[in-house]
Amino acid sequence: MTKKKLATVWLGGCSGCHMSLLDIDERILDVIKLADIVKCPIVDTKEFPEADIALVEGSVTSDEHLHELLHIRKKSRVLIALGDCAVTTNVTGMRNCLTKEEVFNYAYIQAASNDKEGKTPDHPALLKLRDKVVPLQEVVKVDFSIPGCPPSADTIFYVLAELLNDRIPNLAQERKLKYG
Numbered sequence: 606m607t608k609k610k611l612a613t614v615w616l617g618g619c620s621g622c623h624m625s626l627l628d629i630d631e632r633i634l635d636v637i638k639l640a641d642i643v644k645c646p647i648v649d650t651k652e653f654p655e656a657d658i659a660l661v662e663g664s665v666t667s668d669e670h671l672h673e674l675l676h677i678r679k680k681s682r683v684l685i686a687l688g689d690c691a692v693t694t695n696v697t698g699m700r701n702c703l704t705k706e707e708v709f710n711y712a713y714i715q716a717a718s719n720d721k722e723g724k725t726p727d728h729p730a731l732l733k734l735r736d737k738v739v740p741l742q743e744v745v746k747v748d749f750s751i752p753g754c755p756p757s758a759d760t761i762f763y764v765l766a767e768l769l770n771d772r773i774p775n776l777a778q779e780r781k782l783k784y785g
């Protein structure tokens with residue numbers, strides 16, 4: 606079987622979903638028998654390469670995330686929303702009930718941890734936050750979702766193993782096997 610190309614990406618999330626991916630522990634050896642990891646947060650490639658499977662953690666919070674996600678979609682055969690932030694916005698979407706200006710004002714000026722000189726940073730290298738945070742499926746077609754905050758390592762491994770063996774994951778069946 607030809608090795609597949611696996612990519613993992615971290616958009617607006619806390620990295621907890623990637624921590625859970627690492628919790629598959631020695632089963633990573635089963636994954637790398639079937640796939641080359643062509644992109645992940647510790648692989649220093651600037652461009653997102655062609656991928657058979659892209660695991661995307663986090664929601665779309667900024668213009669940069671939006672452009673990155675559109676690019677990832679073009680390059681990926683199967684795009685998976687990894688974790689509740691990617692699926693529903695979850696924690697990152699909590700700011701959606703406020704305006705962006707209110708969020709900045711609170712974070713950089715009013716918060717008790719700031720001194721009286723606090724001001725909103727505007728360095729060009731900073732992400733350009735969008736008015737509202739949105740989940741992946743609002744921007745691109747998502748082929749598969751792995752819910753959870755974070756999703757369990759067992760579930761992540763199950764989905765990866767199925768796809769890498771050219772099978773379609775069935776999370777309902779996986780739950781039944783686990784919990785009856």
Ligand code: SF4
Pocket residue numbers: 617618619620621622662663687688689690691695696753754755756
């Ligand atoms: S789903 Fe939970 S663990 Fe994953 S990025 Fe969001 S907050 Fe972090």
